[in-house]
Amino acid sequence: MKVVILNGGKGTRLGLEGLPKPMVPVAGHPLLERLVSVAVRSGLTDFVFLNGHLAEVIEQHFGDGSRFGVRIDHVREGIPLGTAGAVRAARKLLTETFVVLYGDILIDVDLAHFAAAHRRSGAMVSLFVHPNDHPHDSDLVDAATDGRIRAFLPKPHPADAILPNLVSGALYVLEPTAIAHIPTAGASDWGHDVFPAMLAAGCHLHTYRSIEYAKDIGTPERLARGEGDLEAGRVERASRRRARAAIFMDRDGVLNTEINGVHRAAQLELTAGAGAAVRRVNRAGIPAICVTNQPDLAKGLMSIEDLGQVFAKLDTDLAMEGAYLDLLYFCPHHPEAGWAGEVAELKVRCDCRKPAPGMLLLAAEEHCIDLAASWMVGDRYADIQAAKAAGTKAVLVRTGHGGADRDRYDCEPDHVASDLPEAIGFILNAMQ
Ligand SMILES: [Mg+2]
Ligand SMILES: [Zn+2]
Known part of the structure; x- marks a missing residue:
């Protein structure tokens, strides 16, 4: 070549x-x-x-x-x-x-x-x-x-x-x-x-x-x-010759306000301080990676074009604060049938829907991420479980669901923070 x-x-x-x-x-x-x-x-x-x-x-x-x-x-x-x-x-x-x-x-x-x-x-x-x-x-x-x-x-x-x-x-x-x-x-x-x-x-x-x-x-x-x-x-x-530590972030309830289904761009609103928190990650030279379950695609509640617009709104709102996501992974699947307009081919058991670690593992493989040196921030124990299964450390935040699904998982976060800015402050300090 x-x-x-x-x-x-x-x-x-x-x-x-x-x-x-x-x-x-x-x-x-x-x-x-x-x-x-x-x-x-x-x-x-x-x-x-x-x-x-x-x-x-x-x-x-x-x-x-x-x-x-x-x-x-x-x-x-x-x-x-x-x-x-x-x-x-x-x-x-x-x-x-x-x-x-x-x-x-x-x-x-x-x-x-x-x-x-x-x-x-x-x-x-x-x-x-x-x-x-x-x-x-x-x-x-x-x-x-x-x-x-x-x-x-x-x-x-x-x-x-x-x-x-x-x-x-x-x-x-x-x-x-x-x-x-x-x-x-x-x-x-x-x-x-x-x-x-x-x-x-x-x-x-x-x-x-x-x-x-x-x-x-x-x-x-x-x-x-x-x-x-x-x-x-x-x-x-930043080269592929070196494995890098990253900060993974859940989307709903962490980066943007949880409303149990952001289906349109106009519905997306950043959580307080999220832009500044992501900007701190950017300035530290650490990849900021969003990993998000989007089962409403499978349920037929939104189209892939709608989701693309919602992601563009997330980009836009972060950019207003001089912040950006380096990478974004989403799981479009959902395992159970029973929604009127559901999309049959997305109604599957997959290895990417959190609590499974598939999205983190894929990011690591595609971009040489050192999972053991990385952190995940989530508002559900499903996020914490995904991180633990990937060998990544995790911080639970009290925004969004605030860990309400605790009874369903047998895992504990390494730290609990009130919100994303506090979580990022803790993680950047721990990564020193
Ligand atoms: Mg969430
Ligand atoms: Zn999936």
Whole structure:
């Protein structure tokens, strides 16, 4: 699999003179060397460099790649072709599934794992996505709960919009068939031109949601932040080479008020202090993961589209407080029949409905979570039981059901807190 790197950036905002943007030194090494290392760690050693501004600097530094133990083809664009147009110019070199990276991002991503997920999805294009703390002024991706992309939501967004907090990380895996969707003349950009046109043509585009580190360093402030993250070990700690502790949170009665069935976005309301509590988790660099039973899908009381809107409202309300969930898992099942509009195929015994630990185990497997070092916050003993079955420590909160189902389970939480903010304070202290 080839790795295509877009090296056309001028780096004007970084004040670079005589250096193209991808050659900017980041904590002592040119960014582009770091990108090559990331690919090599993923087992990928075949590169296509799409060079533009000061192409000769990159060509001279890397040559054919042998000094770095890799193979590099250099393609020089005469006039700027945009992020997609530049890839089209190299189309003869791209006959199999390939990766595209922008030359101004600092990442530590397992590209082979990304590509494997891409192949399983059967999509033509997969986009690396993650939440951020300012989705209201970011270009966003709207995806169905199964990860299939439905729309691109470019900024600016209406002030009252309900926004899914998914931002594209300038990192894609593509099938060569995607190249046919790039305009043959003029400049074109993946995010603004080609991906929306592909969606309109019915192509399958998919999200790859990850908690690995991927941030652009295109301004002096972002560059300084990226260097700080590298030096503090935050970039490597977020990689798949390290198992990470996470904080799992139940949704209803913990993050949002329990009303015995949130079926519409407008019904969702955060519990007091939930936004600030999740923000503390985010700032500590710990993955915030929601794991929620949603049996009303199986009971036919809401549709999967309704649930997607409710999750987007949760994202939106958290974003108002500068907070976000890194990952969200839900169980759509319910074991007992007897509801008028129930959905037969969801009326099953599953291993994901809490008190079963399936959602925590899946998160751990997909994202290298160290369950023994992780914590769960829930308002039911079903949550505590799920945590214990996964080998995770647990805090019961007195909001929502407040542990009213105690008699049904033979387990105890490690701590009891009045609400989510108190629970998070306790956990962050215990994780030190
Ligand atoms: Mg609950
Ligand atoms: Zn389930």
